[in-house]
Amino acid sequence: MRPISAAMPQSRFRRLRASPAVRAMVQENTLSVADLIWPVFVRDGVGLREPIHSMPDVNRLSVDLVVEAAKEAADLGIPAICLFPYTDASLKTVGCEEAWNPDNLTNRAIRAIKDAVPQIAVMTDVALDPYNADGHDGLVRDGIILNDESVAALVKQALVQAEAGADILGPSDMMDGRIGAIRVALEAAGHKDVAIMSYAAKYASAFYGPFRDAVGATGALKGDKKTYQMNPANSDEALRMIERDLREGADMVMIKPGMPYLDICQRVKAMFGAPTFAYQVSGEYAMIMAAAQNGWIDGDRAMVESLMAFKRAGCDGVLTYFAPRVARLLGGASPV
Structure with a gap:
């Protein structure tokens, strides 16, 4: 595209900013509730709502309250909810066996949500870190994160989530070859309609800290994840990963x-x-919330502006902890 405009005064860009009506007519991108996926944290127990101090207004919820959150999401018009488990330390092992337990937290939550709110899409996290005594997304041996052995474990995890009723699987582990292995296994098991949203370009980022607090992985992690998550300096590599x-x-x-x-x-x-x-991750959320709580920025305006940036960049949707708040702001349907 080659923009063409006349010189001043024939061309005045401010004419198209002069009123709300005119601005709306020429707005290039819109944000709607249909663009949102709400990540929620699930924990064991009943009637439990546990605040996450590094993520203001975000809580770990017991399964019964996750169901209520799914009902709230559906009422607001949010199309999907994404589950992340807070696994008790006693269930974390070096073999990560709890990951493919059909009755683990995630799978119980999937079934409960689909029973109560069948119209909402349930997305899951396919990775071993919530179940790993070493805190890594893959199996670890002698300090090395094993790729092929981890893929085999991830396939088992993905199959039990699909069996529980998940609509979308989100492999976030960044092991090589896991998408193909999971897709083949899903087809063979008859889960041909289960979608995969691959965390295809997941960076080894400093912005994940509050999330690791939320799922209880902060103290468990041994070392870092730089051998399997991407180098923040690289962009061409991301395109190869996506392809x-x-x-x-x-x-x-x-x-x-x-x-x-x-x-x-x-x-x-x-x-x-x-x-x-795109995933507007915990650190991004926490920065906006902290600045707003200190009165340094307008929280609602910053929230909407940050989400609009994703639409401007070409994203079809965003995983964001702001989902219910922005949905209420949007009135459930009207785009901004």
Whole structure:
């Protein structure tokens, strides 16, 4: 595209900003409730709502309250909810066996939500870190994160989530080859309609800290995740990762974190045209909330502006902890 405009005074860009009506007519991007996926944290127990101090207004919820959250999401028009488990330390092992227990927290929550709110899409996290005594997304031996052995474990985890009724699987582990292996296993098991949203470009980021608090992984993690998550300095590599995952059977792709990687979002959408999502991660959320609580920024305006940035970069949707708040602000349907 080559923009053409007359010189002043024939051309005055401010004419198209002069009133709310005119601004709305020429607005290039819109944000709607349909763009949102709400990540929620589930814990064991009944009637429990446990605040996460590094994520203001976000709580760990027992399964019964996760169901209530799903009902709230459906009432607000939010199309999907994404589950992350807070696993008791006694269930974390080096073999991560709890990951494919059909009755683990995630699978119980999936069944409860689908029984109560069948119209909402349930997305899950496919990774071993919530169940790993070493805190890593894959199996660990002698300090090395094992790729192929981890993929086999992730396939078992994905199958029990699909069996429980998950609509979308979100492999966030970043092991090589896991999308193809999961897709083949889903087809063989008859789960041909279960979608995969691959965390295809997930960076080894400093913005994940509050999330690790939320799932109880902060103290468990031994070392770092730089051997399998991406180097923040790389962008061409992200395109190779996306292409590989699409070829292996991913239906949708995700960039994580979000705002620091808008350039990746834009390049991915422009190059592949596939459904492209971003995760506005815990650190991004916490920064906006902390600044708003200190009176340094307008929280609602910053929230909407941050989400609009994803749409401007070409994203089809965003995983965000702001989902219910922005949905209420939008009135459930009207885009901004």
